[in-house]
Amino acid sequence: MRTLISISDLSKTYSGGFQALKGINLDIRDGEILALLGPNGAGKTTLISIICGLINASTGSVTVDGYDIVDDYRMTRSKIGLVPQELTTDSFESVKDTLAFSRGLFGKKPDPGHIEKVLKDMSLWDKRDNKIMELSGGMKRRVLIAKALAHEPEILFLDEPTAGVDVELRKDMWHHINALRESGVTIILTTHYIEEAEEIADRVGVISHGKIIIVEEKTELMQKLGKKQLTLELQHELADVPDTLNAYKLELSDDGLRLIYTYDSQEERTGIAGLLSDLHDASIKFKDLHTTQSSLEDIFVTLVREGQ
Amino acid sequence: MNFHAVKAIYLFEMARTIRTLFQSVVSPVISTSLYFVVFGSAIGSRITEIDGISYGSFIVPGLIMLSILTQSVANASFGIYFPKYSGTIYELLSAPVSYFEIILGYVGAAATKSIILGLIILSTAGLFVPIQIAHPLWMLIFLVLTAVTFSLFGFIIGIWANSFEQLQIIPLLVVTPLVFLGGSFYSIDMLPPLWQKITLFNPVLYLVSGFRWSFYEIADVSVAWSLTMITVFLGVCMFTVWWIFKTGYQVKK
Missing domain, CATH: 3.30.70 (Alpha-Beta Plaits)
Structure with a gap:
């Protein structure tokens, strides 16, 4: 399987002096689901924030499909969808409008058909004209995923997608994530829930104190260790x-x-x-x-x- | 150039105005009417003509500038501060958009709103006092330049602010006093010589003066100076915004 994202010697030291990442090297394969496990403060969110452009790396480099995330940011970012950890949504906009905004922001011309498909896939079609502030927490989480999919990304980053989500919705999410992988999207998710990684990941990477301790096929990892x-x-x-x-x-x-x-x-x-x-x-x-x-x-x- | 992104940001910001259309249109019309009742009729009737222009007509350009300056700063600062505050700025930072495109979307929308507002106030003023526009093209140039410059200034405040209090402090403590002391409601000839000199350090004087010239061909300072000053301020704002995005100040860790 070809490498889609290549991370080399990536380090990040915040202005306060805290070193969040210490020389990360990681190759992410096309079409896989990679779960990044790690305790709080391990550096998971910092890592995906750098790849997506939210944070500047201190040293090291990342390429996405051969393009550098700094020099060729337009190419790399248009391939990536990001679902953040926090429920950071607009409030007064309608569900449909916020998806149309996301699609435009990522340089895609309007496509009501695709927006409809994403909303239906995420079971949000009935709520398309509702203001986001009227939705429940679980629905807002789905809106965030739908927004990330609005521009048809090849890669989807999910930062703790099921944090604070009830069991039923979590299983529903896993189902959606699997369906996305089936459609060819490469998925990188961070999680605290081991069962989540066990359930859906192809490979598991463990981060602790800013370092990747191990990256293995899930089944091999379980067999080996x-x-x-x-x-x-x-x-x-x-x-x-x-x-x-x-x-x-x-x-x-x-x-x-x-x-x-x-x-x-x-x-x-x-x-x-x-x-x-x-x-x-x-x-x-x-x-x-x-x-x-x-x-x-x-x-x-x-x-x-x-x-x- | 990511035109779709510029359009998306622009329409998103304009949609906010449309949602609050009633306040956006009615409140400036009411406040302008009040200014004319107070300054135009009650007080203005006791003030003699200034350079052959009735006081009510004289204050129209200043009133429009007052709204343009405060609204440009308020619209643009809120437009970029709110995503920062709510966290939705993550999407902007992770999108394939350049800094120029982000500014074009936000500042373009904020300036559009102010210009529309300026034209509404101009129309409202026309109901109370006779207005003549000697140089319509120059009037529009001053209107657009001021709206864009102060929207950029507002954008900088929105990036700098870390709280709603900070968001308000510059407009309240700096912009509004400068507008009131910048000859919006009087000619600086009416001031004592020392204050005339001090007022020359107020950048708003040059905007109001140039704008008023486009209406009545009367000005406190030369039109060339007005244009130079607004261009300098525009340049300073553009440089600051460039520096903000280059360093990631208050935006990227």
């Missing part, structure tokens, strides 16, 4: 783990009725067969067993901790 755990439900309470089983670094639950074995699923030999055999030798009987895989959230927490 995902630990598996085997939990054995014992038939009889166990006071201590016998010394003969020390090699497995087993954890015994407080009630003595569960043994937990953590192993790397990528290893050729997981050690499960040996463990079961040694348990038999130690006369420890179990009535049930199950395995669990660590979630993206566990991986994220581990990565951020290690990054610190």
Whole structure:
């Protein structure tokens, strides 16, 4: 897959001296959904603000489809749609007018047909003549997305699109985002919600303290860093783990009725067969067993901790 | 040139005026009528003619200038301050528009509104006093130049302001006093010699004087000086706006 956005050695130090980005290098592929995960203040919004032209970078460069974001800003910005984190909408304008304004601002001639399509896709057609101030928070969020799509961008930046949005609307958003990807739009979203990245992203990038800690295919990341755990439900309470089983670094639950074995699923030999055999030798009987895989959230927490 | 963007900004700003059409048109008509009742009839009847012009007619260009200056500053400063305040400026900054196009949209709309307002006041004044326009083309040139210059000045105030209070402070404490002290309602010949000298430092004097000349061919300072001063002020405003966008002052972090 070809690289659509290329970020090289990008740094940003604000006038107060705070270094928000520290030498970011990242390639974003055409047609993918990339989720940027990171705690508050990690630099996610600064990164996308620089690419979109809201903030000047201190050093480094960004190209979009081969064009530099500073020297060829007209080319790069016309390809990008941005949905900001805050609900920053006009108040007195109608929904339809605000979309027409956005389309014009991005240099596209009026196209009522496209505006109608976007409004219908975003379930806003019924509200097209309403003033924006009359809409609910969820609808305003959809208006922001519709505004970003009014000029038919190739790339869509969504800065925490589902922050403060109820579960139903969040799922609705995911559906819309997936539909956009299907239509060929490259999507970069920042989020706090791991489940969001897990649900819709192709790749996941983790930012912490202004640095990209890792960028991986979501499934590979989970496989590579995902630990598996085997939990054995014992038939009889166990006071201590016998010394003969020390090699497995087993954890015994407080009630003595569960043994937990953590192993790397990528290893050729997981050690499960040996463990079961040694348990038999130690006369420890179990009535049930199950395995669990660590979630993206566990991986994220581990990565951020290690990054610190 | 992104003409669609200029048009979008211009129409967006003009739509704001249309939404508030009643206040936009009726309030200047009422206030102008009040000025004529107070200055034209009540006080003006006791003032002798100035250079052969009745006092009521004499103040018309000054009244129009008062509205043009204050409205240009108010329209343009609010136009750019509000997106800054509400956060919607993100869209402007992320759009493929040049600084020139942004200014053309905002300042163009603010100046258009002021010019329309000026013409409404002129028509209203015509209902109260006889008006003659000796040089209609020059009258329009002064009107447009002043509206554009002070809209640019308002744009700068809108960028600079960090609160609604700051947005009001320059128009209230600087623009309005300068207009009142700039010979809008009197000829500076009526002032003592020292104040005449001091008034020459007031840039508004040159605007009012040039504008009044286009009506009655009477002026406190030469027309060439009036044109020079307004061009200088326009140049200063253009340079300041260029610097604002070059450095990102108050706009980009």
